[in-house]
Amino acid sequence: MRYSDSMTESNPPSELRLSRAAAQRLSLYLRSLDSFARTGTTLSSEVLAKTVGVSAAQVRRDLAVLGHLGLRGIGYEAAGLAAAIRKTLGIDRPWKAVLVGVGNLARALLRYRGFSEHGFEIVGLFDSDATKIGQIVGGLAIEPLSRLKLAVQESRAELGILTVPSDVAQAVANQMVASGLRGVMNFASVLLVLPHGVQVVTVDLAIQLEQLAFAVHLGED
Amino acid sequence: MRYSDSMTESNPPSELRLSRAAAQRLSLYLRSLDSFARTGTTLSSEVLAKTVGVSAAQVRRDLAVLGHLGLRGIGYEAAGLAAAIRKTLGIDRPWKAVLVGVGNLARALLRYRGFSEHGFEIVGLFDSDATKIGQIVGGLAIEPLSRLKLAVQESRAELGILTVPSDVAQAVANQMVASGLRGVMNFASVLLVLPHGVQVVTVDLAIQLEQLAFAVHLGED
DNA sequence: CGTTGTGAACTCATTCACAGCT
DNA sequence: AGCTGTGAATGAGTTCACAACG
Numbered sequence: 001m002r003y004s005d006s007m008t009e010s011n012p013p014s015e016l017r018l019s020r021a022a023a024q025r026l027s028l029y030l031r032s033l034d035s036f037a038r039t040g041t042t043l044s045s046e047v048l049a050k051t052v053g054v055s056a057a058q059v060r061r062d063l064a065v066l067g068h069l070g071l072r073g074i075g076y077e078a079a080g081l082a083a084a085i086r087k088t089l090g091i092d093r094p095w096k097a098v099l100v101g102v103g104n105l106a107r108a109l110l111r112y113r114g115f116s117e118h119g120f121e122i123v124g125l126f127d128s129d130a131t132k133i134g135q136i137v138g139g140l141a142i143e144p145l146s147r148l149k150l151a152v153q154e155s156r157a158e159l160g161i162l163t164v165p166s167d168v169a170q171a172v173a174n175q176m177v178a179s180g181l182r183g184v185m186n187f188a189s190v191l192l193v194l195p196h197g198v199q200v201v202t203v204d205l206a207i208q209l210e211q212l213a214f215a216v217h218l219g220e221d
Numbered sequence: 222m223r224y225s226d227s228m229t230e231s232n233p234p235s236e237l238r239l240s241r242a243a244a245q246r247l248s249l250y251l252r253s254l255d256s257f258a259r260t261g262t263t264l265s266s267e268v269l270a271k272t273v274g275v276s277a278a279q280v281r282r283d284l285a286v287l288g289h290l291g292l293r294g295i296g297y298e299a300a301g302l303a304a305a306i307r308k309t310l311g312i313d314r315p316w317k318a319v320l321v322g323v324g325n326l327a328r329a330l331l332r333y334r335g336f337s338e339h340g341f342e343i344v345g346l347f348d349s350d351a352t353k354i355g356q357i358v359g360g361l362a363i364e365p366l367s368r369l370k371l372a373v374q375e376s377r378a379e380l381g382i383l384t385v386p387s388d389v390a391q392a393v394a395n396q397m398v399a400s401g402l403r404g405v406m407n408f409a410s411v412l413l414v415l416p417h418g419v420q421v422v423t424v425d426l427a428i429q430l431e432q433l434a435f436a437v438h439l440g441e442d
Numbered sequence: 443c444g445t446t447g448t449g450a451a452c453t454c455a456t457t458c459a460c461a462g463c464t
Numbered sequence: 465a466g467c468t469g470t471g472a473a474t475g476a477g478t479t480c481a482c483a484a485c486g
Contacts, residue, residue: 214312
């Protein structure tokens with residue numbers, strides 16, 4: 001039996017407080033570790049730091065939240081570290097997602113291998129355009145939005161990828177939430193207001209490009 | 222961002238120190254302002270804050286770096302504010318970009334209207350696959366990489382969009398830099414190491430989806 | 443040895459709260 | 465009166481530096 005925080009050397013991390021930025025870095029470490037797995041079996045915080053472009057101290061600080069899995073004088077064991085990061089991020093199991101709005105971007109995403117390679121499976125396609133219903137894209141038939149709720153419940157999908165025009169994004173997102181999805185990856189250029197407990201990540205490519213232009217404009221490093 | 226801070230304190234924004242995050246928020250404010258331009262002519266920090274999901278104090282702090290363009294008792298004049306943000310971000314003029322690696326993602330990006338709507342023009346397509354050379358995509362003919370340097374110089378493009386597989390991304394990025402590009406928008410899942418003065422923004426969709434899964438996993442807000 | 447893990451110091455970012463302008 | 469702009473206070477995130485340990 002454990003009391004509050006007595007530094008017991010058990011497997012689960014005692015207190016898990018990860019900032020958004022720190023969680024993002026864990027994903028980056030994971031990428032490095034995967035490509036490192038062939039090369040060697042252990043690596044130091046310094047090596048890992050260099051491959052993702054942060055400081056060694058930052059790496060050690062980030063990894064400390066996972067528990068004590070560094071070996072002093074040696075470094076970290078790559079496979080074990082990768083597994084621990086996956087567990088912390090909640091990606092030590094597959095996730096199912098549906099995609100709503102089958103336009104050009106969606107078709108590109110469906111050919112993108114990165115999602116399935118990292119354990120994300122797209123299990124349904126939905127669109128409000130009647131002329132698209134029934135079309136097969138990436139091995140899946142496009143269904144009407146009216147089928148969304150049932151499909152989400154049957155497939156047990158938890159995530160939704162939202163690739164509809166910005167002016168209808170909020171309305172469609174509401175439907176996604178009503179169908180039971182817990183997270184939305186939003187490609188529209190609007191702030192989605194969703195109920196408590198539903199997560200959103202917005203990817204706005206135009207803004208990213210603006211940020212690049214700004215950096216060039218400044219000429220900073 | 223180093224020494225040589227011998228900036229003159231003239232009328233315009235005397236000291237311009239914008240964090241990456243703050244610059245990103247300026248882009249967000251800009252989106253709101255554009256859609257607000259029809260509605261009204263002025264708006265308060267509180268209103269603007271609500272549309273992008275930050276605090277009013279944050280908005281005022283961010284806008285203060287642009288100079289004194291708020292009207293006490295009134296708020297900010299939408300059009301003037303938008304113009305000031307554009308100027309600060311360096312997007313008060315068009316930017317030209319080339320795209321390297323014409324796969325599915327690239328084809329989707331070429332149909333995405335967001336870039337041109339925000340002043341970014343794609344002026345050339347390049348690929349190393351000989352079978353693609355000459356194909357017309359989005360009104361542009363795909364050219365071989367050997368033409369990149371000349372094309373960049375002729376078109377005066379400054380930015381490059383990199384949509385090649387991760388294993389060749391660094392090599393291709395090196396060619397982009399050698400051709401004179403000053404900024405790279407990288408869609409590959411690797412850390413690009415580029416010389417001083419060349420800017421990079423990486424967009425890794427799998428990592429974004431992992432972050433969403435993590436947020437759902439935690440059930441945080 | 444070499445490298446981790448972590449208090450302490452430090453830097454950067456956000457919020458508070460209100461004086462000051464319109 | 466209303467809302468901005470900004471010092472001061474607070475909070476978050478990062479680096480320093482070194483004791484602890486294999």
